[in-house]
Amino acid sequence: MCGLKSPLNYSVSDVIKCVAQTYYTVFMTNERSALFHTLMLKFYAKK
Numbered sequence: 001m002c003g004l005k006s007p008l009n010y011s012v013s014d015v016i017k018c019v020a021q022t023y024y025t026v027f028m029t030n031e032r033s034a035l036f037h038t039l040m041l042k043f044y045a046k047k
Helices: 012-029 031-046
Strands: none
Touching: 012 031
């Protein structure tokens, strides 16, 4: 997944980047999730 060739020789940062990219892609391709994310950002910005 995400270009990780072998599970034996990867670094933690590579895994974190992979997971972050995957979640970002899911959020941006799902309109409801993107809208929810935007609303949450606006909500927290008001605090």
